Amino acid sequence: MSRLSLDMTNVRIPTATYRLQFNKNFTFRQAREIVAYLHYLGISDAYASPYFQAGAESLHGYDITDHNKFNAAIGSREDYDAWVAELHAHGMGQIVDFVPNHMGINDPQNTWWQDVLENGPSSLYAPYFDIDWRPLKTDLHDKVLLPILGDQYGRVLERGELQVRFDGGSFSLTYFDHVFPIAPGTYRYILELALENLAEFRDEDFYAEFQSIRTALEYLPRRTETNPGRIKERAREKEIIKKRLERRCAEAPQVQRAIEKAVETINGHIGDPRSFDRLDELLNAQSYRLAFWRVAAEEINYRRFFDVNDLAAIRVELPEVFDAAHKLL
Known part of the structure; x- marks a missing residue:
């Protein structure tokens, strides 16, 4: 036989x-x-x-x-x-x-993709997707292009359609129904403003604890890290920092209010273009770049299902990806 x-x-x-x-x-x-x-x-x-x-x-x-x-x-x-x-x-x-060969990436329930957006090449799931982290356009190095905007980035920014949110110790960015994570290492853009808002409480214990959280972010492995040990360290420590921040806000309402005020400042004010500079700086530090949907054909740097931007291919040919996608079935 x-x-x-x-x-x-x-x-x-x-x-x-x-x-x-x-x-x-x-x-x-x-x-x-x-x-x-x-x-x-x-x-x-x-x-x-x-x-x-x-x-x-x-x-x-x-x-x-x-x-x-x-x-x-x-x-x-x-x-x-x-x-x-x-x-x-x-x-x-x-x-x-x-x-098994692609996933919907528009919904924040996709934890693999959300982790990639939060952590870039250092994501535990970065190898699961077919992403070119070194495309010809240097401003896309170590970033994923997300062509989801309905207009040019600058216009969308100054219309106040991009908004930072704070919840449960973590920050995110919203664009209508879209939700994107903010990289923990870049929380400093917001927390530094919050520290300024807390200046009158310098002698309080919660102020020192808040400073400690800010310092911990500096020691977080960078989002471009590719060493397996450092990647695991980042995955562990970033969640600990989020929990510390959530707990500090729960125990000291002054910290919660200071962060909310900082977020309001970061989000800018319609009619004052310069007020969006901080938000622009924060977004430029992320592992993704938001862009007008029309640029997808020329600049997109992740493999899709045909030309459907919302469906990202996964590397199911890799045994670890195959196994991860077939735990239930």
């Missing part, structure tokens, strides 16, 4: 399939309700569209944000198990439409 021959005795071969398009409008529970009817029609296997975690409003499921979680809009693990049990009770099976 040839080395490539297969033992077909235990292989299930579908004889008739029926496509089920799962989304918030058609769930596991609803699929369970029609199993008996599909069986009556002679269907041997349900052909399921992707039902893994995807964009919140996704109707197709191909913009997966986590291959290892069910889409909550479609149902829970219990709902899924009940549907599968119903299929088996009728001697039926399922074919799963799985998307």
